[in-house]
Amino acid sequence: MVTIDFTILGMLNWKPMTGYDMKRMMQDSPVMYWSGNNNQIYKALVQLLDMGYVTNELQYQESAPNKKVYSITDSGRAALEAWILETEPESPEFKKAFLIQISWAGLMEKEKIDQLLARYEEQVREQIAMRQEEKRRQKYFPNRSEQEHYVWDQIYDNLCQSYEAELQWTVRFREGLKALK
Structure with missing residues (x-):
């Protein structure tokens, strides 16, 4: 199956x-x-x-x-x-289309790269807000027991933490880019 x-x-x-x-x-x-x-x-x-x-x-x-x-x-x-x-758990998937996109931006003007990163940062912030709201509303929590609630709470924590890490990376990237001469 x-x-x-x-x-x-x-x-x-x-x-x-x-x-x-x-x-x-x-x-x-x-x-x-x-x-x-x-x-x-x-x-x-x-x-x-x-x-x-x-x-x-x-x-x-x-x-x-x-x-x-x-x-x-x-x-x-x-x-x-x-x-x-x-079923053997899969390794985390880190392939992101954005990394391909940004990998070829190195020869562009810093301002253009920063604009691209700013747009990406905004999308990541929106995803964080959406996931936090879904978690708050427990939209898809099969909430039949304390244990099941805890499992789904942790799933949403995982999603939010992944987006938070992506946001931190994007902010550091933008700051480092601005520091370049």
């Missing part, structure tokens, strides 16, 4: 959802990044249904189209837990 399958199982382990709800959550979440389309979600859901990892229920609505709500099964929970425990 691929990561999208386990992402879906994890979301359904939190609460029953429609495919549309899953797509929105993946689009909005800084943790469950995935840029696929709805067809991939529904294809994965069909496979998970066939494997017995999820079930679905058709909910009838009077003023809107009917919707299928998916839920995780016990065997789906077992598969999710096995994946969590048996």
Whole structure:
């Protein structure tokens, strides 16, 4: 199974959802990044249904189209837990498109490089503010227990600290650039 399958199982382990709800959550979440389309979600859901990892229920609505709500099964929970425990954690990913962009700016005028860094700094500051607000609102916290809340609190701390480190690097870069003759 691929990561999208386990992402879906994890979301359904939190609460029953429609495919549309899953797509929105993946689009909005800084943790469950995935840029696929709805067809991939529904294809994965069909496979998970066939494997017995999820079930679905058709909910009838009077003023809107009917919707299928998916839920995780016990065997789906077992598969999710096995994946969590048996999959080797990946090394942190530090490849950033911005580093490629800035790496070729060395021959440009300092003012132009500083302008580029200022724009990047602003984007990083915006990301910090967004992640802090998401953490404050606990937008995607599956908050069923103290331990689960703590895990998600730490996930958002990790995100915020990563952006804070990026901001510090950018500020030092700009200061060092200004100090050059």
